Amino acid sequence: MIDMQDKTTHFGFKEVPAADKEKLVGKVFTSVAGKYDLMNDLMSGGVHRLWKRHFVAASGIREGQRVLDLAGGTGDIAQLLMPRLGESGHVIIGDINQAMLEVGQDRMIDAGFFGRFEIQQMNAEALPLEDNSIDAVTMAFGLRNVTDKQQALNEMYRVLKPGGKALVLEFSQVNNSLLKQLYQFYSFKILPEIGHWVTNDRDSYQYLVESIEQHPNQETLQQMFEQAGLEMCGYENLSAGIVAIHTGYKL
Template identity: 55%
Template sequence: MSHEQTSPERNSVNPPQDDTTHFGFRHVAKDQKAGHVAEVFHSVAGKYDLMNDLMSMGIHRLWKRFTIELSGVRAGHRVLDIAGGTGDLTMKFANLVGPSGQVVLADINASMLQVGRSRLLDRGYAGNIEFVQADAEHLPFPDNHFNTVSIAFGLRNVTDKDQALRDMMRVLKPGGKLMVLEFSKPANPLLSKIYDTYSFTALPMMGQLIAGDSASYKYLAESIRMHPDQETLKSMMEAAGMVHCKYHNMTGGIVALHVGVKP
């Protein structure tokens, strides 16, 4: 597994001041980022699944399947799916925990949560799924409550990632597993260059053609570049108190699944 330094593209953006944070490549006040992110996901919610398939050429389904396989979720477990959006992981978890278990689909964005709720109810999921609008930095759940916490393609949009990781650990039971599936840093410089070109040209173009919104997909591409690389995120999980932290690169490191355990 290759671990390279942060890309020049990331380092070229000045670090934010104490009272600001990154929103893509822009600096915004920390208390304004959540509102900006909400506007993006309100805009893309209706076409979210279609755009996921187009942007990843369907490969996102394999990334999520691998996450499910490594989760170790079993019948009777409690699972929290943060930034669960349209419910891809929630559906799989609900099948695994069965009628004696529970899955909470949590999302800070009301539009995404409504799309996910409608999709799951339309497919007959109801009894073991709860829908909660929640901020990842301040989870409205008791300590030591969940066997597994997952967050897929959501951590990069969180303002205070360290605080969110600490709160995820808080709600996990001892021995429980945190799974962070997120875009990351390609290991191969050539792949990284191709990926950059694709992200900053094709994604906004597809966003405009399919969803009528190029700006939101430009932000999504920028937010991926500003997200911590594999080793940095692993260190952040360890700093939050997780043990046995490791990550699995997929599609050349374009995506990584980080896993940690609450001691």
């Protein structure tokens, strides 16, 4: 785990004290919570919904399982999981940001899932769950915001039951040079302006774009999965590597 007193880390392209990143990220997501899903639709042209549906469809999660959805915030992944989990399944929506959790709780209740889920404010680096207690851990577009990513993966491994599966959907490295140039132009020149127009918060979306650039590429993240103790690790690129699904098992 990162020594918060001595270390620095990146917040977008800025170097900040590691102890400050959690608070800075918290401000970003408190600012955008109410329009987070709308912004995702605008920024991706709705494609994020297809990525998330594929993420859940390919998850192998089954009826009756207990799933932890980390960085679950607005509840979009949890809602997709519910038909797979059935009446006997249960999902814990964990997020470090209370404002995001409140949005997710309201949406899950409105969707008719009362009693089949719970929300819990938690830090991915120190999960308040027992060892070997979860069948699957999912995390969509949240790992890049964690200060100590390796520690978060270590915690996923700890709470998984033997045979359990960790799944991370995250922005990654585009594997086509021309597409990468176009994607970076769109990301740095267009997306922050959309954020300014919709949420009156350009800086938060500038950070989110920069955080994508700082995130480990596919091979590096797979190695981090393996370092956490996960086995049979692999990844699937979507949209030419704009995002990737990483998986690993606790055997």
